[in-house]
Amino acid sequence: MEDASSLTDGLPQSPASSLVSLERITKRFGDLLANDAVDLAIGPGEIHALLGENGAGKSTLVKILYGLIEPTEGEIRWKGDIVALDGPMAARALGIGMVFQHFSLFDNLSVIENVAVALSADITLDTIARRIRELADTFDLALDLDRPVWTLSAGERQRIEIVRCLLQDPDLLILDEPTSVLTPQEAEDLFGTLQRLAARGCAILYISHRLEEVRRHCHRATVLRAGRVVATLDPSTVSARHLAGLMVGAEIGDVKPAPAHAMGIERLVVTSLSLRSEEPHGIDLRDVALTVRGGEIVGIAGVAGNGQSELFAALSGERLCGDRAILLDGEPVGHCDITARRERGGAFVPEERLGHGSVPSHRLGENTLLSLHGTSGFVSGGLIHPGLARRWAARIVKTFDVRKEGADPRAETLSGGNLQKFVVGREILRDPAVLVVNQPTWGVDAGAATTLRQALIDLAAKGSAVVVISQDLDELFEIADRIAVIHAGELTAAEPTSRLSREAVGLAMAGAREHTGESGKVERGATHAH
C-alpha cells in the first residue's frame, strides 16, 4: 500500500498492520512549526530509525508520542484505535517506554531505588532485584544495584534507563541517542539486546546520528527536515552519505584538517598525577603523565567509568592535586582552583552539558557567567553586568550557529547539539591556552558534531593545546594528533594517531597491555578454560 504524501519505498504503511501510527501530526510553538503534518507508522517487531538534524523536530515528535507534549493537530493510533496521550503515565500504561538522552534519574538514590520509583508501589525491592538480574543475564546489562547514581558514569546511567524501561515490558521502546556514550563493543551488545526485543515483537523507535549504525541495524528510517518528513526508506539500501544529505538537505562536508603548522611549546604538562577518588566506588588516578603542546590535539580514549570524570576534575581544578603535578604554560597550578586556572588560560567543558556545564533553568546570558565570571569584564566589584553577559552570549550563539527560541532562552529548552555548541563555544571564544573537553560530541547530530570538531581543530591550529576525552574512537582518529588510553585510572603514553590502529587502541581500552606480560595473562586464561 502506498502513501502518496511521503516518499516511501513500498514498505507497508497501513495503519491496520501498525502497532502505532502518527497521522498528520502538527505542532506549533508560537511562530515555530516544529512538526508539520508528520506521518509515521511502526509495526510490531520493527526497529525504526528517526533521523534529522538538531531542530528538525525529532525530539518534539517523540515527546508527543510519549505524552509529554500535546500535538496542535493530528492523531495517534495505537493498535488501530485513536488514543489521547495526556502524559507519560498514559503512554506507559499503553506500553510505550522511553530512554531519554538526558537521564531522568535521582542522583542520591541507588540504582535499584531509581528503578523502583517508576514501578507500581506493590512490588517489593527483592522482586525488582530478581527481575533486574534476569534482564541483566538475558541482555548483558551489568548493574551494581546498590550504588548511588551520582557515582556512576553516563554509560552506566544509561543502562539503568534501559533496564527501567524493559522492566515495564513495553510494546514500543523509544531510545534517544542510546549508543552515543557506548564503546563500539557495548553498542554491538545493545543492538543484540534490541534485536532480541524486536524478535519478541517489541517495536523500537531509535533516534541516532550514527548513520552506519542505523544502516546496519534498523529496518526502516524516517528522515525529518525542518519539521517535515522528507523520506521514509530502508536505510540498508542507501549510503550513510546519502542519509546525511537527506537530513541536511545538501551534501555534508567533512572536517577540514588543519593546515600544516608547527607544534609549539609545552602548554599543559601533567606528571605523576595520582588522586584518590572522593567516592567509594570511584576510580583512583594513578601516576598519570601527559604533555600537550600548543597546536596539538591529544585524544584520551577509554570506556565509560575508567577515570575520565576524575581526570577531568583534576585537570580542570574542580579537585586540587599536588601543585607541580600540573603545569599550565610552565606555571604549577595543581593547587589552583578552577577559577584560578581559567585566569591562567585554562578552559574546560564537562561531559554533562545540562546541570554541570550549564544551569538548566538559567538563561543563556546567565550561563555565560558560569565559566566566565572570573576572567571576563562581566563582573566588577562583585556586581554583574547582565547586559554585557547577554551580549557575549549572543556572540557565542552567532559564532557557533546555536539554534534557539526567543532572545535569551533557558538552557534546558535548547536541543542537545545546540546547547553543546553553546557550552563549547563559550570556552573557545575565550582563546584559551589549554582546552580540556570531555565527550565533545556526545549525543550531538552529524552537522553539529562536524561543527564542533572543526572548531577544536581550528583552535589548535591557532596555537592552543587541546585535550579531548572521548569514547568515540572515530572522533579521536578524525581529529587527534596523538591518542592516549585511560583504563582503571591509568593513562598510557600518547602515541601519534598515524602510528596507531583501532585494534590496538581497542585492546588498551579493554585493559590489555600490548607488550608486558599480557600474553602470560592470556595463556593463564586459556589454561583455565581447558
Place this chain on the structure above:
Amino acid sequence: MRIELLPRRNVSLAARILAPLAALAVSFVIGGLILAAMGRSPASAFDVYVVQSLSDGWALQQLALKATPLAIIAVGLSFCFRANLWNIGAEGQYIVGALCGGWIALITHGSDAGAWVLPAMLLAGIVGGALWALVAAGLKVVFGVSEILTSLMLVYVAEYWLDYLVRGPWRDPKGFNFPQTVTFDPSATLPMLGGELTVHAGVVIAIVVVLVAAFILRFSLFGYRLRVTGEAPRAARFAGFSPVATTLAVFAISGGLAGLAGVIEVSGSIGQLKPSISPGYGFTAIIVAFLGRLDPIGILIASLAMALTILGGEAAQIALRVPFDFTRAFQGILLIAILVADSLVTYRLRISAGRRAAA
C-alpha cells in the same frame, strides 16, 4: 481512588502571585472553623485579628515592630534556602545575638559610656548569631552532620543558656528575685523615631536590610552563586564556587541577621534580658521566608502578614480568651496552605476513580 500530581506545562505569573493570597484566604476559613468549634465567633475573631489591628494607628506601629525581627531573620534565611541549605535554628541565633548584645549593655550599665555602646551591641549581636550558626555549618562541612538537626538542637542550648544567665549571674540584684536583668541604659536602647511614634529605629534597620539584600541577590555575583548552588550543585563546582565557602557564608549571613534581630528586639522593644524574649520569631521567619518566595521584597510583605497573626493573637488572648496556641496553630495552617498552593501552582491534581487497570 487514585490521586496524581502532574506537572503543569505553563505556570502564569498571575498564578504565582495569587497563590499566597489564596493560601491566606483558605487559612482564614480553616481558622474560623476551628474558632467556631471552640465556641468563639469567627466574625468577632476576624475583627480582633485583622480589622482592629489594621485600623488603629497604635496597632499599625505595633505591627511594624513585630514585623521587624521577622523580616530581618527571614531575609537571612532566604540566603540559606536559596542555596538549598537548611538553617532551621534562627531562633537560637536570635537568642545568642540578644545575649551578646545584652552583655555589652550590662557591662556598660551605669557607666557614662557614650554613643559607641549601641553600635557595639548591634555588632556583637551580629557576630554572636553568626558564630552560633557557624557551629552548625562547621559540623556540616567538616563531619557531614545534617545542618537541619544541629541548627535546630542548638536552639535549645541557646534557650537554656539565656535562662541560666538571667536567673543566675546576670539577674538584677534589685529585681525582687525576678529572673531578669537590669533595664538597659538609654545609651543601650534603640532610639524612637521621634515625635509621637512608638516605633524604634530597628524598623529602619529592617528596611535597610531588605533593600541591601534585594540588591545583593539580584545584582551581585554572590547572589548568582547562591542561585547556581541551589539549582545545580555540580554546575556551581564547575563555576569554581566552593560548596564549603558557600555553606559557611550563608550560615554566617543568616545567623548574623538573626542575631541582629535578637539584639534589636531586646534593645528596642524589651529593654532588658529575661527568660522569654521571642514568641518564636526564629521559627515563624521560616514561614515568612517561604511566604515571601525567598525574595526580600516579598519577605517584607510576608513579615507584615505574619506580624498581624502574632499581634491579633495577643489581642485575641485578651479580648476573646483564645489561647496563644491557636495563633501558633494558625501559623502552621498557613504554612501548609502555602505549600499546598505552591504545589497546585506547579502541578495539577488528577483524581481518577479506581485503580488503573493492569496494562
